[in-house]
Amino acid sequence: MAALPEGTPCWADATFADLDAAKSFYGDVLGWTFGESSAEFGNYTQAYADGKAVAAVVPPMPGQDAPSAWCLYLASPNAAATAEKIRANGGETLMDPMRVGDFGTMLMARDPGGVAFGVWQAGTHEGFGARGVPGAFCWAEVFTREPAKADAFFPAVFPYTLREMQDDHVDFRLFGVGDETVMGRMRMGDEFPPEVPPYVNVYFTVADCDAAVAKATERGAVLRFGPMSMPFGRFAALTDPQGAAFSVIDVTTTEGEMPTTVPVS
Template sequence: MSPFPDGAPCWADAMFPDVSAAREFYGQVLGWTFDDLGEEYGHYTMALVDGKPVAAVMPVMPGPDAPALWNLYLATSDAAAVTGRVAGLGGTVAMGPEDVGGFGVTSSLRDPAGTAFSLWQPSAHPGFGLTEAPGAYVWAEVCTRDAAAADRFFPELFGYEVGVVEDPGTDFRVWSVEGRPVLGRMALAEDVPPEVPSHVSVYFAVPDCDAAVETAVRLGGQVHHSPVTTPFGRFAAVRDQQGAAFSVIDTSTTEGDMPSMT
């Protein structure tokens, strides 16, 4: 049984052309140490904070060149049942359900707008061993070019409770499970470059957002959204030196009132 409720983010990993470079980058930006599971598991490498698993990095799969990117896993107690409902809701199944060496069962899915995400039904690997601490996962958002499609698909698939943020300048919703917010939905603005697809943005906590961004840039990363302070924390969106996008947030540095939600 998962320690995370169905529909809640429970794990994140990323594929890289150069895993050694990724380890160097995230080790300095997020303070991770690493545990390579070895050739038997395709050199899937756990990222650790205080010895607890917070994410993983791995080599890209053989075949056509694939971009480096982060992937978010949503918890489920029945991967087969959830996967079986995806097509009927307008989504697609890229892979699965598939047992991963006794660690758990996964499926790779896309919503109707093409947003990629995965399911995780745990066995030996329950998911995040630490959250909401420096270097660990803290939040994620579905950033979509088709908000209406996302709003139909995800709440129907996982039974989310939906909260609408009352901000005339932003189309943002919060999806909750048993009254606890677990995932955000952001409609991509019209000025976002057309080559940016619908995607999931993963946030990792840092003690100092500006310092994390400076380190990322020094190591060859790029800033997509410069640091800004919000009621939720001071955050920035960046890309690592191999092009994988993620966000960093210092939740202890806040400004302004929390937005109203209906």
């Protein structure tokens, strides 16, 4: 598999205080199976959908007390150079580029509006083994209260083009790499309580959105929005039992016409 174009979402992982509970929950809801935990890398544990690597879960580092949250990684051919661009454009690096064995190099960062994300320079681990199939990553959106900062920052760090959705009800933009739309940006409105921080919302594909929601809530997740059908699919937003936000989407169940988008200069 060739390295993904710069700025393309390439991997997702999450930290959970109770790793076994997380594996049980996502195994049930998304059908994941799990590899052996790697003690050398802090018990990092890969998740698989139909034998393909799709995500990972990991316990917190000793002394770490951060809330559970999904992290999306964006591809970079040079993590050190990306770190410089992040700092030069008003962002901050939370963890400087760190080599992870032969797998690749990672860094953790935050945009000027407080949105945390990761960057991955691939080595032997090139990223998602599958996308857009049940259990695999499908889509992601930057949820921010400071959309102007996100719209300036991300295209300055990554080679994104920017398009705006023509909809009076939402402030939504799309980041593109070449001919591919890779990520969205949504302004957080009053429906988000002040204590909810800005974040990247990661969508995982499911065969049946309603069934996945029923299973997730049965297992202790909280339904935040949906299920709702749109031109892109039927989706719902959830918070898992340990507090990590994520969404599920059935891309085969669609409703309505695709919205109009226009380039943003």
